[in-house]
Amino acid sequence: xxxxxxxxxxxxxxxxxxxxxxxxxxxxxxxxxxxxxxxxxxxxxxxxxxxxxxxxxxxxxxxxxxxxxxxxxxxxxxxxxxxxxxxxxxxxxxxxxxxxxxxxxxxxxxxxxxxxxxxxxxxxxxxxxxxxxxxxxxxxxxxxxxxxxxxxxxxxxxxxxxxxxxxxxxxxxxxxxxxxxxxxxxxxxxxxxxxxxxxxxxxxxxxxxxxxxxxxxxxxxxxxxxxxxxxxxxxxxxxxxxxxxxxxxxxxxxxxxxx
Amino acid sequence: xxxxxxxxxxxxxxxxxxxxxxxxxxxxxxxxxxxxxxxxxxxxxxxxxxxxxxxxxxxxxxxxxxxxxxxxxxxxxxxxxxxxxxxxxxxxxxxxxxxxxxxxxxxxxxxxxxxxxxxxxxxxxxxxxxxxxxxxxxxxxxxxxxxxxxxxxxxxxxxxxxxxxxxxxxxxxxxxxxxxxxxxxxxxxxxxxxxxxxxxxxxxxxxxxxxxxxxxxxxxxxxxxxxxxxxxxxxxxxxxxxxxxxxxxxxxxxxxxxxxxxxxxxxxxxxxxxxxxxxxxxxxxxxxxxxxxxxxxxxxxxxxxxxxxxxxxxxxxxxxxxxxx
Numbered sequence: 001x002x003x004x005x006x007x008x009x010x011x012x013x014x015x016x017x018x019x020x021x022x023x024x025x026x027x028x029x030x031x032x033x034x035x036x037x038x039x040x041x042x043x044x045x046x047x048x049x050x051x052x053x054x055x056x057x058x059x060x061x062x063x064x065x066x067x068x069x070x071x072x073x074x075x076x077x078x079x080x081x082x083x084x085x086x087x088x089x090x091x092x093x094x095x096x097x098x099x100x101x102x103x104x105x106x107x108x109x110x111x112x113x114x115x116x117x118x119x120x121x122x123x124x125x126x127x128x129x130x131x132x133x134x135x136x137x138x139x140x141x142x143x144x145x146x147x148x149x150x151x152x153x154x155x156x157x158x159x160x161x162x163x164x165x166x167x168x169x170x171x172x173x174x175x176x177x178x179x180x181x182x183x184x185x186x187x188x189x190x191x192x193x194x195x196x197x198x199x200x201x202x203x204x205x206x207x208x209x210x211x212x213x214x215x216x217x218x219x220x221x222x223x224x225x226x227x228x229x230x231x232x233x234x235x236x237x238x239x240x241x242x243x244x245x246x247x248x249x250x251x252x253x254x255x256x257x258x259x
Numbered sequence: 260x261x262x263x264x265x266x267x268x269x270x271x272x273x274x275x276x277x278x279x280x281x282x283x284x285x286x287x288x289x290x291x292x293x294x295x296x297x298x299x300x301x302x303x304x305x306x307x308x309x310x311x312x313x314x315x316x317x318x319x320x321x322x323x324x325x326x327x328x329x330x331x332x333x334x335x336x337x338x339x340x341x342x343x344x345x346x347x348x349x350x351x352x353x354x355x356x357x358x359x360x361x362x363x364x365x366x367x368x369x370x371x372x373x374x375x376x377x378x379x380x381x382x383x384x385x386x387x388x389x390x391x392x393x394x395x396x397x398x399x400x401x402x403x404x405x406x407x408x409x410x411x412x413x414x415x416x417x418x419x420x421x422x423x424x425x426x427x428x429x430x431x432x433x434x435x436x437x438x439x440x441x442x443x444x445x446x447x448x449x450x451x452x453x454x455x456x457x458x459x460x461x462x463x464x465x466x467x468x469x470x471x472x473x474x475x476x477x478x479x480x481x482x483x484x485x486x487x488x489x490x491x492x493x494x495x496x497x498x499x500x501x502x503x504x505x506x507x508x509x510x511x512x513x514x515x516x517x518x519x520x521x522x523x524x525x526x527x528x529x530x531x532x533x534x535x536x537x538x539x540x541x542x543x544x545x546x547x548x549x550x551x552x553x554x555x556x557x558x559x560x561x562x563x564x565x566x567x568x569x570x571x572x573x574x575x576x577x578x579x580x581x582x583x584x
Contacts, residue, residue: 158344161311164331165338166358166409176357180348 022238029231036228047232057233060217064198067129067213071136072193076186078137079144079193087152105142112139113206120207127209135203140193147192151185184255188248195244198237261322261412261445262287263308268317270303270469277303279469280317285413288443290436292460294450296492300469301449305417308447310334321412337406337444341418343398345390351401352377352386358409372408379438380404396427403435407442414439416448420455432459453493457481465489483581484510490583495555499575501582509580516556517574518544518565527574530554532565546573 024038029047031040051057082101086094104112116135117126125131155178163173179186201215208216214237218230263285270278278300285291295301306312308319310331319327326334346354352373359369377383380400390398399419406414419435420428436459439446450456456463457477465472465480465488473485484490487498487510496510521529533553534545537560544565546554554573558564565571 156342156344158340158342159346161309161331162338162340162344162405163346163357164311165309165334165336165415166361166405167332167335168357168361169332172361177346181346 025231025234026238028228029235031228031231033228036226036231047228050227050229051232051236054229056212056217057214057229060212060214063211064213064215067132067136068194068197071133071197072140072190074133074137075140075144075193075197076190079141079189080148080186082141083145083148084152087149088157101145102142104139105146109139109202113203116203117206126207127211129211131207132204132211135207136197136200139200139203140197143192143196144189147185147189148182151182155182184251188252191244191248195241199241262289263413263445263447264318264320265308266318268304268307268314268319270300270307270312271315276469278307278314281471283464283471283474285445285447287445290439290446290448290459290461291464292448292450292456292462293464293466294453294456294492295466297451298468299466301451301466302417303469304466305415305447305449308413309336309338309415335409335412337409337411337414339399339402339406339414339416339419341421343390343402343422345398345401345405347390350387350389351382351393354390354401355405355408358405362409376404376408395423396431399423399431403438407438407444412445414444414446416446418450419448421450421452428455435459457493465492467492482512484583487583490581495557497554499580501580502577507582508584509582511575511580513543513555513557515575515579516554518546518556518558518563519572519574520563520565521570521572524572527572528552528554530571530573532567532569532571535565535567544571546571548573 027040028036028038030043030045031037032042032044032046033040079101085091086098086101091097116138120126120131120135125134159177160173163177164170168176198213199215201213201219204211204213204216205219212220214233218233221227221230263283265281265283267280267282268278269276269280281304283291293301293304303312307314310326310329310333313328317327318325321334321336346357349357355376356369356373359372364372374383377386380403382397382400382404385393385397385401390401393401399422403419416435420431423431432455448456448459450459457480460477462474463477463480464474467488473480473489475483475485480489481493484493484496487496490496490510495513497513497516498508499511501507501509517527519526528548530546530548532544533547536543536545538557540560541557542560542564544554544556544558546556548554556573
């Protein structure tokens with residue numbers, strides 16, 4: 001075997017290993033059997049109707065969506081501003097400041113979860129929506145920054161400088177010159193943040209109290225009993241994630257072509 | 260329209276001094292070129308005048324206004340970068356209208372000014388194009404139109420023709436100079452191209468390592484350079500001894516050397532043609548004397564020629580030697 005074939009084989013096997021467990025959930029969710037089984041004995045949509053008919057699942061979905069919407073929007077706002085400031089200003093100790101913002105992405109999530117649990121317990125934010133939004137925002141900021149750092153660094157500072165000399169304030173320059181060109185990047189950053197929030201389970205489990213999000217509900221269900229409803233939820237989540245990320249990628253690609 | 264006055268302007272980055280105590284007075288309507296090698300501080304100086312960077316010392320006036328610490332928005336200056344920095348998401352007309360919108364000009368006044376400037380820059384037919392659909396020369400014109408449409412007090416140009424090929428650059432040099440005369444706007448142009456600096460400026464300021472070497476008309480700077488750096492940066496300079504009994508050196512421009520075949524004369528220094536280059540209208544001779552000194556001479560293409568290896572006597576008149584150091 002040539003090295004080329006070896007590399008290819010390893011790549012395909014790895015990809016299969018990563019993707020098969022995800023893919024296998026999809027046919028299982030359309031199964032007519034009353035317990036999880038593969039291959040499915042027949043096709044039906046009973047687990048989807050069980051999902052949409054369950055008030056627990058529907059309310060968890062609504063909580064997840066509201067939480068993801070608010071925290072990804074806040075994360076986008078704060079993360080973009082942090083990214084712009086770190087890219088454009090000469091700041092002392094910017095390495096330390098930047099690592100501080102990125103920490104939630106790099107630290108083991110369980111550490112952030114415990115830290116937030118202790119801090120929120122002290123100030124009475126445990127089990128509140130505000131607490132959840134704050135925690136998710138902290139977790140999402142680094143994802144936004146990763147996308148926006150690239151965008152701001154590759155953005156020609158001279159466009160901003162020329163705009164200033166022509167009399168435009170910093171704010172007008174952002175609104176009229178910078179942001180219209182970075183729309184696709186902002187959208188992509190927002191989608192990454194939204195998906196990540198929708199997917200988050202560790203920190204949420206620690207601080208959510210009685211609030212139930214989709215992943216948290218999945219986790220609790222798995223502990224109690226293994227219902228095939230979960231395969232329907234998983235399939236919906238996969239479809240949602242793939243569609244969002246594909247949409248974001250497509251928009252980013254198109255923006256590169258037009259500029 | 261305003262004059263610009265800098266006194267002891269400096270910019271330090273830690274221990275590195277980018278601009279060292281620059282004194283400069285650009286009079287109203289003047290075209291000043293700022294010439295220097297890369298790293299000489301010329302772009303930093305322009306950024307200081309534009310207000311994009313704050314000085315660490317000194318004072319700066321535009322007209323009667325002290326602008327030393329004024330942000331760029333408050334200086335009323337037009338700025339053109341080498342990369343043009345056009346807004347790619349706006350059309351040509353939108354780009355040019357941008358400074359007027361920011362200034363809240365009325366719609367009719369704005370449309371009239373944009374139309375006039377676009378026509379003046381021969382961009383009328385391109386007004387609804389996006390910058391990416393324009394050639395380099397057209398983009399350069401849009402950048403210039405956008406910089407002058409709001410009638411700024413001064414115009415700052417940072418290597419505005421540097422990205423264009425030689426022929427187009429020479430055309431636009433003439434156009435730019437004519438435009439500047441017509442508008443009568445005080446203009447500073449930064450360049451590293453000595454021909455551009457000499458041909459465009461009413462005066463040239465030569466910078467090296469953040470320090471002003473000379474501020475003079477192109478003719479004076481070329482013929483009477485303040486020091487060896489200026490002499491050599493503004494073209495070829497032969498270094499010869501000054502015959503006033505001192506040990507001083509002087510410079511001689513290559514077109515000032517007189518060449519004769521050695522057979523007919525014993526005047527001047529006997530040399531051999533070690534190399535020659537045809538440059539079209541002129542021929543450039545590299546001459547070596549027996550004692551190791553060398554000369555570079557430029558002669559018109561028409562007239563006597565000297566072959567490679569032939570013996571040539573080099574002479575000059577003492578008035579053409581400009582003492583330096």
